[in-house]
Amino acid sequence: MSTSERPTILRRAPESYSAASKWLHWLTAACIFFLIPSGLSLEHLPEGVIQNTFYDLHRSFGFVVLCLAILRVGVRLYYGAPAAYAGLTPFERIASQAAHMALYVLIFVTPMLGWAATSAYPVTVSVFWLFNLPMIAPANEDLFKTLILGHKIAAFTMAGVLAAHIGGALMHGFIKRDGVLARMLPDGFMQPRN
Numbered sequence: 001m002s003t004s005e006r007p008t009i010l011r012r013a014p015e016s017y018s019a020a021s022k023w024l025h026w027l028t029a030a031c032i033f034f035l036i037p038s039g040l041s042l043e044h045l046p047e048g049v050i051q052n053t054f055y056d057l058h059r060s061f062g063f064v065v066l067c068l069a070i071l072r073v074g075v076r077l078y079y080g081a082p083a084a085y086a087g088l089t090p091f092e093r094i095a096s097q098a099a100h101m102a103l104y105v106l107i108f109v110t111p112m113l114g115w116a117a118t119s120a121y122p123v124t125v126s127v128f129w130l131f132n133l134p135m136i137a138p139a140n141e142d143l144f145k146t147l148i149l150g151h152k153i154a155a156f157t158m159a160g161v162l163a164a165h166i167g168g169a170l171m172h173g174f175i176k177r178d179g180v181l182a183r184m185l186p187d188g189f190m191q192p193r194n
């Protein structure tokens with residue numbers, strides 16, 4: 001079997017992120033930039049239509065993140081991902097790989113815990129008022145409290161990892177001005193300094 005005939009997951013790592021990986025990365029980021037502030041404000045909103053609408057939107061975008069996560073793992077297995085940027089220090093390489101791994105786990109775990117907590121409350125998740133998701137946990141107050149605590153811990157962990165991830169990406173893009181940030185941007189969008 002020649003190299004090009006091998007399944008993509010067994011071939012050499014590609015030189016850049018695929019367009020599909022980039023789209024999925026930025027769509028996920030856009031959802032999360034809505035989910036974190038909306039999640040923090042949900043309990044503080046006045047009860048009624050506005051609060052209910054934000055709960056529905058928060059749950060709907062959480063479900064979108066879960067779908068994007070599934071697609072993303074599929075795309076990553078199919079197209080692969082480029083090796084770490086050659087100019088990274090050993091610390092940067094290990095830290096960025098750990099952050100990426102944590103983010104992959106958290107984009108599954110956080111929405112799943114939110115969905116399970118909502119089921120245990122018990123409330124049905126309505127996705128953009130178009131269709132309902134099945135209940136995935138039995139109605140139980142103690143279970144709800146445990147699951148919602150897990151959801152909040154996962155969300156705060158994600159926010160912390162993201163702060164480091166985004167800080168690192170911006171530092172590479174605007175201070176070191178190497179090719180790291182450009183790897184996740186559309187081709188030719190940002191030229192590294194050297």
Ligand code: HEM
Nearest residue numbers: 028029032076081085100103104166169170180181183184
């Ligand atoms: C907000 C939600 C975000 C999530 C969940 C997320 C997650 C991830 C993950 C899992 C990877 C690894 C991709 C892979 O190797 O398969 C990655 C790569 C990357 N992300 Fe993010 N990211 C987010 C936001 C951002 C933002 C706002 C920026 C820029 C300011 C950014 C910049 C990058 C860059 C440059 C890479 C490629 C790093 C490399 O070449 O090794 N990300 N992101």
